[in-house]
Amino acid sequence: MSRPAFTIHTPDTAPTAVRPVMAAVQRKQGHLPTAVALMAESPELLKGFLGAVAAFDSTDLDPVAREVVVLxxxxxxxCHLCVAMHTPALARHGGTPELVAALRAGTALPEARLEALRRFTLAVLDHRGDVPDDELDAFLAAGWQPRHALDVVLGVGTYTISTFANRLVDAPLDPPLAAYAWEPAA
Structure with missing residues (x-):
């Protein structure tokens, strides 16, 4: 069986329940990202994801730390799309070119505290939340607080939604993001 074609919705073709959400995204971003237009097939998914993003953005993690988790x-x-979308976001928040490059490459970060955050995020993913004590201790020893560990879990959950959805629907890279195209290392 082949993959079904997912509909790229417009505010006029989307389910009624999600039209105001799409209009708000379009106003905020100046265009309607294709990924949002594809997620609109499930109003609950799109609204749930955007609600989770708002919650994650309100955590105690600063914007650079949040982008470290996301990337x-x-x-x-x-998720080639999420990497491309969040590369300029990290730069806008003051992420250095070295930080951006390391995150995109999946290599150690130049700042020890952010590297501890990256490693902890990977531990949350790898251990499905059951992070070994030594990895949690290393995270806390780098100056993070227990609350930040839970904020990371929220970020992992939030961006697992978008990365999985974008991969499922094969969301394309919108032209404004072409300069930030990314492919996983072989």
Whole structure:
């Protein structure tokens, strides 16, 4: 059986329940990302994801730390779209070119505290939340708090939604993101 074609919705063709959400995204971003238009097939998915993003954005993690979590999840889950979308976001929040390059490559980060965050995020993913004590201890020893560990779990859950959905629907890279195209290392 072949993969069904997923509909790229417009605010006029989308299910009624999600039209105001799509209009708000379009206003905020100046265009309607194709990934959002594809997720609109399931209003609950799109609204749930955007609600989770809002919750994650309100955590105690600063914007650079949040982007470290997002890009770590995106590269691990091989979501070319999420990596491309969050590369300029990290730069806008003050992420250095070295930080951006390391996250995109999945290599050690130049700042020890952020590297501890990246490694902890990977541990959450790899151990499905059952992070070994030594890995949690290393995270806390780098200056993070127990609350941040839970904030990471929220980020992992939030961006697992988008990475999985984008891969399922084969979301394309929108033209404004072409300069940030990414493919997983072979």
């Amino acid at each position: 770590t999840v995106a590269t691990r889950n091989e």
